[in-house]
Amino acid sequence: MRVVMLGTGDAIGTPKIGCRCPTCVDALNGGRSRRLRFSILLESEDGRVLIDTSPDLRWQLIKMGISKVDAVIWTHAHYDHYAGFGDFHRVQNHVPVYATRSTMDYIISYLYFLRPERHDVKPLEPFEIAGMEFTLFEVNHPPVETMGVLVSDGGKRVVITSDTSDALPEESLDLMRDADLLIADAIMPPGYKLNKHMNAEEAMSLARRVKARQTVLTHLSHLYPPHDEAVKRWPLAHDMMSITL
Ligand SMILES: [Zn+2]
Ligand SMILES: [Zn+2]
Ligand SMILES: [Zn+2]
Numbered sequence: 001m002r003v004v005m006l007g008t009g010d011a012i013g014t015p016k017i018g019c020r021c022p023t024c025v026d027a028l029n030g031g032r033s034r035r036l037r038f039s040i041l042l043e044s045e046d047g048r049v050l051i052d053t054s055p056d057l058r059w060q061l062i063k064m065g066i067s068k069v070d071a072v073i074w075t076h077a078h079y080d081h082y083a084g085f086g087d088f089h090r091v092q093n094h095v096p097v098y099a100t101r102s103t104m105d106y107i108i109s110y111l112y113f114l115r116p117e118r119h120d121v122k123p124l125e126p127f128e129i130a131g132m133e134f135t136l137f138e139v140n141h142p143p144v145e146t147m148g149v150l151v152s153d154g155g156k157r158v159v160i161t162s163d164t165s166d167a168l169p170e171e172s173l174d175l176m177r178d179a180d181l182l183i184a185d186a187i188m189p190p191g192y193k194l195n196k197h198m199n200a201e202e203a204m205s206l207a208r209r210v211k212a213r214q215t216v217l218t219h220l221s222h223l224y225p226p227h228d229e230a231v232k233r234w235p236l237a238h239d240m241m242s243i244t245l
Contacts, residue, residue, distance in 0.1 A: 001132065001153040002043040003181065005241040006050075006060040009035030010187050010221040011080035013056070023222045032227035032238045036060060037080045038219055040160060040183065044153055047130025049073060051149055051160055057084025063240065068092050071129045072116075073136075074099040075162035076146035077106035085111055098127065100136065102145050123147060124171070137172040139164035141196045148172060156180040156245040159212070163187075163219060165195055166202045173210060180245055182212035185219045186234070192223065200224075200234045216241070 014035040015024035027034035036056035042049045047070035054060060061067070072095055074082055085107070088095050097116040099107065104120055121127055126135045133154075136147035141163040149160040159179040168176075176182070186203035193199065198206065200217055207215040216237040224230040227238060 001151070001156055001158065001245050003158060003183070003243045003245070004041040004043070004064065005183075005216070005218060005237040005239065005243075006039040006041050006064070007036035007054045007056055008218045008220055008237045008239050008241070009037050010219050011037065011078065012221070013037050014220070014222040016222050019222060021222055023224060023226045026226040026228075027222070032231075033222070033224075034239065035220060036239055037084075039084070040218075041066075042132060042151055042158070044131045046070075046132075049129050049132065049134075051075065052081040052162075053083070053085040053087075055080060055083040058087040060084075061087070069095065071096040071098060071119075073097075073134060073149060074103055074107055075136075075149065075160075076141060076144050077103045078144060078163065081163075082107045082110070085116075086114065089114060096129075098129075098134070100145060100147060103147075124175075135175065137175050138169050139172060140167050140169075141165070148176070150175050150179075153245075158245065159183065159210075161185050161198075161203075161206075163197060166198050166206050168206075176210040176212075179210065179212045180214065181243060182207050182210065182215045183237070184215060184217055186217035186236075187219050187221050189224050189230070189234070204234070214243075216243070 015027040037054040039054040190201035
């Protein structure tokens with residue numbers, strides 16, 4: 001299985017509009033601090049699945065040379081995780097989409113002009129796409145219902161936390177244990193505290209708690225130092241980072 005981090009930024013992306021902090025300046029100059037919004041591509045020998053459809057999806061698909069996916073899974077109904085789905089318009093019809101019912105209802109009403117193939121799924125009930133098994137599990141990102149994603153290809157296990165704090169239900173922690181790769185929300189460097197996202201310290205302590213073999217941090221804001229400095233201290237992902245398991 002191959003994982004490609006199509007977008008590693010937070011909801012506003014880096015550079016932030018109007019900001020001249022050192023990280024945004026690095027991003028404006030084309031450095032690795034430049035981050036599109038959240039999407040992850042999973043590839044097996046049988047196909048491709050997108051986790052979330054970033055507002056920057058068009059450019060992400062062009063960069064990857066992809067014109068068709070086998071499915072989309074939405075983790076929650078926040079703009080930075082679904083708004084780019086419209087970029088499939090006149091490119092791919094009837095994209096199969098998977099999400100919990102309330103997330104699906106919200107996103108489908110926003111995208112009323114499209115006709116995706118709707119699959120409502122329940123937390124903790126596995127489903128299969130392109131030879132990969134997916135299980136959604138509850139995380140903690142108030143006020144919206146949000147799902148983390150466990151992906152298994154029979155050999156390796158990848159866990160994507162989506163947007164969440166570290167206050168996770170016990171059954172979700174059980175599912176996350178012993179992942180070969182943990183992709184964790186870490187919107188801020190240590191020192192910042194939010195009730196619906198983790199900072200880098202909280203994300204790394206979660207990684208130790210669930211005994212992840214490898215961890216990358218994503219959903220990163222411009223509040224980190226410029227990427228090349230920050231990555232010496234934390235395992236930050238960067239856009240288009242590809243990990244083969
Ligand atoms: Zn987000
Ligand atoms: Zn900035
Ligand atoms: Zn969110």
